[in-house]
Amino acid sequence: MSNPLARARYRLAAHTPAQLPPDLGYEVAFAGRSNAGKSSALNAMCQQNALARVSKTPGRTQQLVFFQVEPHEDRHLVDLPGYGYAKVPKDLQAHWQAFIAGYFARRGALRGLVVVMDIRHPLRDYDRQMLGYAVERGLPAHALLTKADKLGRGGSANALQAVRRDLKAAYGDGVSVQVFSALQKTGVDEARAVVSRWLGLAQGAGEAGSGENSAGTQA
Ligand SMILES: Nc1nc2c(ncn2[C@@H]2O[C@H](COP(=O)(O)OP(=O)(O)O)[C@@H](O)[C@H]2O)c(=O)[nH]1
Numbered sequence: 272m273s274n275p276l277a278r279a280r281y282r283l284a285a286h287t288p289a290q291l292p293p294d295l296g297y298e299v300a301f302a303g304r305s306n307a308g309k310s311s312a313l314n315a316m317c318q319q320n321a322l323a324r325v326s327k328t329p330g331r332t333q334q335l336v337f338f339q340v341e342p343h344e345d346r347h348l349v350d351l352p353g354y355g356y357a358k359v360p361k362d363l364q365a366h367w368q369a370f371i372a373g374y375f376a377r378r379g380a381l382r383g384l385v386v387v388m389d390i391r392h393p394l395r396d397y398d399r400q401m402l403g404y405a406v407e408r409g410l411p412a413h414a415l416l417t418k419a420d421k422l423g424r425g426g427s428a429n430a431l432q433a434v435r436r437d438l439k440a441a442y443g444d445g446v447s448v449q450v451f452s453a454l455q456k457t458g459v460d461e462a463r464a465v466v467s468r469w470l471g472l473a474q475g476a477g478e479a480g481s482g483e484n485s486a487g488t489q490a
Pocket residue numbers: 303304305306307308309310311312353417418419420421451452453454455
């Protein structure tokens with residue numbers, strides 16, 4: 272057993288750089304367009320039903336939500352603001368661009384980025400922008416192609432190959448990718464292993480390499 276992320280809990284939501292927790296320890300950021308399945312992916316990886324719903328207040332989605340991975344005080348999962356339905360005024364958009372760009376450029380604790388994408392609509396502008404921030408900074412990124420249950424096995428495999436090729440051409444070897452389904456729990460162990468490694472948390476004995484859908488990952 273032993274899921275290193277099982278004891279993640281809500282810590283705070285930051286609307287401005289001044290509200291970020293001290294820049295210490297290790298953190299992994301999660302990005303995704305609205306409705307891509309990011310909250311569901313976080314909950315599946317942490318084996319919790321409502322972790323990522325804590326701060327889900329309509330109209331206040333523009334915040335960086337920090338989940339502390341207990342018992343550690345300095346390991347965090349960071350839920351980045353999504354992009355999509357909400358019509359955001361231009362000046363607020365500019366504020367967010369600057370906040371996120373600055374976070375990626377300067378956050379010392381940031382160890383990696385997970386980009387959650389609907390397997391049927393991967394690599395949209397927002398996804399590429401987030402991947403670009405990580406790669407420019409020299410940070411590793413990992414793409415989850417989620418809702419894989421919506422495609423058959425063959426469809427998922429095709430989508431994975433296409434995205435892998437695209438990522439390789441655009442970003443070289445810095446971005447890995449796997450299929451995922453929060454509904455069917457496909458690829459959860461694999462995603463958790465990547466995030467745990469970036470956080471410096473060992474996967475429990477017997478869990479790493481258990482092989483659930485391990486064919487999907489590119490190292
Ligand atoms: N079929 C399927 N639906 C999913 C999956 N993950 C999320 N969803 C659904 O997609 C919608 C958006 O999910 P949510 O996690 O809130 O997305 P977020 O906006 O990116 O945080 C919800 O209706 C979820 O039930 C999945 O793996 N498979």
